[in-house]
């Protein structure tokens with residue numbers, strides 16, 4: 357298959373490109389580099405074995421998308437492109453509605469016009485809001501608490517309606533729990549700009565000495581040790597699920613909504629201990645008041661994905677911490693080079709030489 361990956365230069369998208377290539381699929385990326393760097397492209401070329409076709413394009417640019425779909429015959433699309441910071445979405449809701457919802461409509465229009473009707477969509481466990489019970493099943497009540505979550509829920513509803521009223525369309529909504537980790541090569545990983553919002557990249561930066569201390573948000577939740585419990589999933593497992601979902605859509609033509617998690621709840625302190633073990637470093641931390649909007653405990657019932665896709669998370673917390681730390685220590689400043697909007701990206705250059713790149717080149 358030739359698969360268009362929107363947001364393919366981002367954290368999860370880049371890992372999905374590697375997983376697609378590993379299963380023999382051809383990949384093209386569109387990304388406006390609003391939250392990613394072109395430095396990922398030569399590393400993707402290394403990992404996939406060929407130059408990556410990438411266009412610097414905003415998916416809301418209907419003319420540019422139409423031109424792309426007219427010039428290239430895609431079999432399917434995986435749609436990662438979105439803004440994803442919950443706090444920022446509360447400050448700038450309209451920006452999130454425009455980018456995430458209008459962007460999706462623009463993409464669906466381009467797909468429809470070109471006769472491409474298979475889509476895998478990046479949704480999120482955030483659509484469950486504060487779950488009534490854990491583990492959370494797909495038929496749990498949906499209830500979003502912030503504009504980012506709203507964009508995920510609205511997009512799910514839009515694509516569900518599209519599949520209902522145009523049965524030629526088949527879309528898989530994948531509800532991710534907490535993606536962490538990095539590719540084991542250390543070549544690609546999470547590269548947050550500014551102060552990380554999420555736990556694992558923050559812990560990585562404390563371990564690396566870039567930040568002094570982790571603030572643990574809340575020590576008085578009704579959980580195993582008082583700290584928040586989440587379902588962390590290795591990004592390599594998550595990436596593989598996208599290929600499984602895509603192949604399912606191609607085989608069956610049936611729409612699908614599934615949770616992607618391990619099914620295991622991990623507290624903040626449990627993750628800290630596992631990270632300290634994996635990195636051999638102490639993580640200074642202090643327990644502070646709860647973060648507004650956080651819930652005590654969320655983890656998935658991932659059994660539907662196992663039944664329908666034959667997918668199960670294989671990598672545990674130790675691998676998540678080991679690979680996140682490997683990426684962080686090889687790339688203390690992430691990908692470094694940032695692209696400019698409007699720039700067409702050619703990805704044939706050799707990657708910057710890092711220990712990880714050397715290891716891959718040596719077959720390590």
Ligand code: NAD
Nearest residue numbers: 363366367368387388389390391392414415437438478480
């Ligand atoms: P990311 O920010 O690393 O990747 C998103 C990519 O989309 C970036 O490269 C960004 O530049 C690009 N992009 C954004 N708006 C665009 C636009 N209008 N046109 C073209 N490109 C655009 O984020 P990620 O962590 O890789 O997340 C990927 C997807 O998964 C997102 O849809 C996100 O909402 C969803 N998700 C992420 C998490 C998480 O914790 N990382 C959890 C649940 C769901």
Ligand code: UDP
Nearest residue numbers: 553554555558571572573584585586624650
């Ligand atoms: N968390 C924390 N300190 C941080 C960032 C996060 O204690 O600097 C906690 C947060 O309260 C939650 C867990 O870590 O219990 C996961 O938070 P994250 O932001 O990574 O994911 P999400 O809130 O989306 O589940």
